[in-house]
Amino acid sequence: MRGWCVEAGSELAELIDRFAREDGVHATPIARVFLIRASRPTMPLHVLHRPAVCFVAQGRKQVMVGEGIYVYDKAQYLVVSVDVPVVGQILKANPRSPYLCLRLDLDPAILGALLLESGLRAGDSRQSGPALGLSATTAELLDAATRLLRLLAAPRDIAILAPLVEREILYRLLVGQQAARLRQVAFADSRLQQVNRAIGWIKRNFARPFSIDVVAAEACMSPSALHQHFKSITAMSPLQYQKQLRLQDARRLILSEAADAATAGRAVGYDSPSQFSREYGRLFGAPPRRDIARLKATPDLAFGL
Template identity: 70%
Template sequence: MTEQNALADLIARYATSDGTHATAIPRLSLIRMSTPTEPIHALHEPALCIVVQGRKQVMLGDRIYRYGPEQYLVVSVDVPIVGQVTEASPGEPYLCFRLDLDPGVLGALIMEAGLDSGASDNPGAGLCLDPVTPELLSAASRLVTLLAAPRDAPILAPLAEREILYRLLTGSQAPRLREIAHAESKLQQVNRAIGWIKRNYDKPFRIDNVAQEARMSASALHQHFKAVTAMSPLQYQKQLRLQEARRLILGQAMDAATAGHNVGYDSPSQFSREYSRLFGAPPIRDIARMRAAPESAALI
């Protein structure tokens, strides 16, 4: 049995229904879908995603990332994305291993292993794909296997997680991973700007305020923010506003006008236009569609 098949069998054993399944192991989630999905909008946090069966595409701004079992995805900052499972069936469901990335664990491992932690002046995109290796799959399988050993997991799971991170830190995407843990990297400066926007998404902002938070000039912030997120700070804020409004309408049965006002829109008509532009339908029609496919809503 190949390492890919072994990990697929483990994920299928513990993710027995469609959706995203949190596990007893910190930061580890398993995902299963038995049919292709509609595009799903979400804020994706830093994570490693390994698809072992089926295929998926993720859109970040105007960039599209298509991948399956031959590649893994690394997300290095919080980014608004559109994800879609493109290949899945009841007989061969989409199966995915997801491990959220902890900057503290990464930083400690970089120091302990004596790896170069120098920061780049030109951060890359917040999403990247790289060929998966048997060693990475084997380490991921060992982590999932510990779900059957709750007595052993608290001791052994951190070791398996460290091996996974070590494989990433010594692979071709190592510079990007190291930037996650480097406090003064350009990536982390952009991340500080992202954090400010997330905390103040419902308020107007001046770019100078965000640049001050990032400790960059306004022009440098625009340049690096666009390189990492494929959008401007203002576009990023708009996506956060609209995703939060959608959550309020879907999860709290809030009417569209109130939801729009709560996330910072003064004009209901502007809110409806921008909502339709992002999600492909006005709020009422969009929410009806979401409620018809609740498994997909929890996919990312």
């Protein structure tokens, strides 16, 4: 079985290499499936990670959330259950053996339907835990992920077969070690989904001041319960989450739309340029001008891995 796993893992890497020829994040004709390639290690990258499962076929990556550090390679898969700001870094990659990853974004409706059809227990929706989790990649998961990417070579089969293979992958996740985390994604009354409603509100309104009472009402939770579960899941408070979104969007405005630092700061809700510059430097390791110069000098730092 081990020899078969090595062979299947090699095929998955070959498929990603074939359909993602340049460094970056590549959408595919298969809904919710993205291929990621990097030809060398990167500096730490600040990104908002979507709910997804990630299978590394080659190389090694590290993701940090709060004090949590998750290092994974082809032996483990990563599950992310809510939109969460992370610091990601490719640790092992080179031009001859690039970092290669398959990302499948999670669809709560498909997860919920699978739970209902399969009769699997939903678990205790009152519990909450970190948004990220790692587990060993099984032979069955690796096989399904490989078959999913084979469909890229047969476009006419994608519409019929890709949903079937996606359901297989999600089913195997729902009966695996990350079952509790995945099952909470599916149900609207879970603690995770209550926090997810708060996250959605903050994402839509991050440039505006807000009170915790308003966000708690959106989540249908008390302020104290929201603060407790929000921090348990995202490793930060709602206000810290808002700050990360503000600073990441300001960075995007400066890098992609050539906004100056003062304009970008105002656009994301900062009244004080000095406070904006100070908090920007604290998060990204340098004030806006130096940080953007570094990103432009090293383009691979600018794309979300």
